[in-house]
Amino acid sequence: MYPVSEQLIKYNRSGQKLVPEGFVIHDTATPGATAQNEFSYFNSGDRQASAHYFVDWTQIVRTVPENEVAWHAGPTANHKYLSVEMCRPKTHDPIKFQEIWNRTVWLVADAFVRYEWSTGPGLWSHSGMSNKYHETDHLDPIAYFKEYGKTFAGFVAEVDAMILRLKNKAVTVGENKMFKNLVIYRDGVDKRAAEYLADYLRAPIVCMDNITPELLACATNKYKVGGTAYTGAQLISGNDRFDTMAAVLKFAGK
Template identity: 45%
Template sequence: MTVPLIATNILTLKYYIQKIIIRGKGDFMNYGITEKLIKNNRPGEKLFPRGVVVHSTDNKGATAENHYNYWNNNACAKSSAHYVIDWKSIIRLIPENEIAWHAGKLTNQRFIGIEICEPFNGETGKFIEAWKRAVWLTASLCIKYNWTTVNNVYSHYGVSRIFRESNHTDPYGYFARFYKSWNIFLYEVDTEIINQETLKKR
């Protein structure tokens, strides 16, 4: 039987809400960060971050290590990010107090950039692992800088609309391919913030 797309989205939303509630009772995420600072595609300018911008790579199958190698070895790329995340790792490429080239000039001067790697279609397990790491990292940054998802967490699509420096719409299309949405991402980040704050009090 073919399930209508809207029904599938509703079922998926219910499933993840249940998972969030269960996780809120004590199943806390915890991921390590590997620092591998790139030597190229770093302007060396100071950044006083006001928030975070979440991107997706639009490079199906390429890992965080692949993107590290590309940005580290290709001086002409003229693009970069502070973090790149895949289904196995989180790599810090540029310090948070230094500008990265992940969007237009105004965005780069204000925000930390996170790139989420994209698995091939149908690789749902890899998507979920990358998604969880992105949720965890975004929540961790919000706690570190006393940010909120309402005021400080943006998609590339969001800053494109605000600053009019590009026409990028990521990570909307990537999330939709795996029956997720930007609103669900923000909801899970908010939940993870609560979980991490609760863990600190124990």
């Protein structure tokens, strides 16, 4: 959806191999600095810090390859996660912020689709990393989001919706992010039956581990495949995975 400009920095590179397992979200805390400004800064001297991506209201810049460790959230997180720095407008500017938000949602969702990650264990704020590993004391981007009436939970929900959209499911992101049906499953043994139902209904599918209230609010009808009942969802289940598949086929009129 958005072009990514690769401009690899010459300084502040670890040279260490990274096999990423998720994304950490930051903000730059430098109002008015664009992604290009940030590239120039980190490319012009030893800063003892780096990030894989910088996102502003017009551009996404990749400054460190995804298969290389960047220095952004402490040693443990650095060796586990990709990183993106969300730029800040010079003054309070909801229009520019929304452009930054939209680009970052897409960038992160695209990575989650490519790597087949789930947001539950894989999507973090820098604040979350500080609280988990206690290797930094940064709390971004929580205050930045709050300034514009946003939350990190809301960010995760929009990433989840964008992931479904990128997987060619009928989801839109924005003020009218509604879709008719949502298929929910819990265990891997029921995933095949859930996928069959999702294809039949032309609906998004989501594991219970990745459900958020915002995502549930997007769906008019919800179907739980396998296991026990889920509040607000129609249960389609059996005694085992074979019975559950039979129940799905019966529901679909097969």
